[in-house]
Amino acid sequence: MKLSDFIVADAVLPELKATDRNGVIREMVSSLAACTGLDEDAAASIAKSVIQRENQGSTGFGKGVAVPHVKHAAIKKITATIGRSSVGVDFAALDRAPVYIVVLLLSPPDNPDQHLASMENIFRHLQRDNFRRFLRQASTKEEINELIREADELPG
């Protein structure tokens, strides 16, 4: 599995407008919904579920990254997008540090194994210092998508 199999290139947000956690989640869900043909009601319901999930336990894994996600009935195929914040967002992260890179992952409810495989893929790259640093420095959609392509080409 590659990042580009589930990250929707057009939905990538190089400069998040929202500066609070719930706003960032809504902005990213809207972007993904617009690019994947989900209507506004579905998007609102998904955003609400992601926020509820986040309230149960932060997905701020530390080192400036958060991976909010949810399994939702309106999702038929696993999809994700990346948002970048230059100011930093409070995700109540494990290390209490602000979050600059947000990966939103939406999964169908009935495929937990594929969800775990996607998470593995995301973290395999996010744990690399260079990938995180270059993502933080990327200021356009094209630059972020280029980083995703390069990551997919790495061996293993």
Next chain:
Amino acid sequence: MNVENAVPDQARMVKVPNAQGFHARPVMRFVDTAGQFLSEVQVRKGGQVVDGKNPMEMMLLEATQGTELEISASGPDAAPAVDALAQLVESGFGEM
């Protein structure tokens, strides 16, 4: 001392019992529990070994339902650490 190559003080095999597997919330609970102990904690899946106190590394295990994991610990509280962590996994993280 190279902890990765050392024989751990305590180790136990567990099987991931819940349908959703070792997903993000269970990983955070595991890391949180591991952090309450002084001992080094490692989790092994086949030939892959990760730091049980590092949530990003833990997500790399991709431990789906039925996956067998070895939880090991080295340090002054290795036995209670392995007990607590094995129990957490075997309980299905409260999802069963």
